[in-house]
Amino acid sequence: MSKVARDYVASLRKPDDAETKYFGITELAAACGTTARAIRFYEDKELLTPRRINGGRAYTRRDVVRLSLIQRGKAMGMSLAEVKHILDLYGERGQGKVAQLEYILGRIDESIGELEARRDHIATTLAELKIIRNEMLADMKRKRRKKPAA
């Protein structure tokens, strides 16, 4: 498992205590290379749910990794709704009854299926582009042989 996801899953097991360091929205934005506006937007869509201290949002390391997972999802071409799905899958595990676990398992299998389809599409297109690339390289060699100083 990647560091970010491992950290996140681990952080779910230990609740926040007095030792927990909280930080503001600007710091979180800087840490993850995004903007405060985007972070508030994600909260609006329930992808992040920080505590409130004096009316201000208070984030922890948990939120850093969660936000990183959001960004990875976006890099995969997922919508925020899809990312929320995946995050819920990370979060809900471990504490359910068997029926709940079976439901979540079904959703995980769905997500896996969709991601595999997406991955296969990408693999196909990548292979095609690489073939085109090689054909072009061959063309260029041929042309350069024909008129080397043109």
Add this chain to the structure above:
Amino acid sequence: MSKVARDYVASLRKPDDAETKYFGITELAAACGTTARAIRFYEDKELLTPRRINGGRAYTRRDVVRLSLIQRGKAMGMSLAEVKHILDLYGERGQGKVAQLEYILGRIDESIGELEARRDHIATTLAELKIIRNEMLADMKRKRRKKPAA
């Protein structure tokens, strides 16, 4: 190379002749499982440029595969602008001077890089989800052993 892309690249070599069968926007939409509105929208964004017959749009097999490529791009999480990029790469090859070929080659390499990054993100997330899946299956087995009739 996939059938759809192979067909498209092949179709680029032979121009439309009198034998070419044209068909309307509704047929194209049905053939590709999309809507006429979407197809007109793609034309607006210059992803499709059908001939006009009596004011109406006339499509060929070339457009069918091109539209299929558009849909595959979307399934990969690409924007229409990105898809247009890829389609241009399919289309522009073979007829350029060396300098043009080098430019196009650069763009192909960019696209390949982006797609590889996206593929790697997906691979990582897939691996994580599969681990979670297996942990959950193990949990469920354990719970069922503890209270089999609950």
Add this chain to the structure above:
DNA sequence: CCGAATGTTGACCTATACGTCAACCTGACG
């Protein structure tokens, strides 16, 4: 106590990717 920093909500603006609807044209059929 004042101001700068940091934060808040709310409202409005933007681009993308279409759906929906209106009003119109146009060729084929009876």
Add this chain to the structure above:
DNA sequence: CGTCAGGTTGACGTATAGGTCAACATTCGG
């Protein structure tokens, strides 16, 4: 000749993913 399927453009509406700006609260340093 009417009309009906099939097509056209244009205008407006919708959801997503934010950016931008205004107006206001809070807290810290001097």
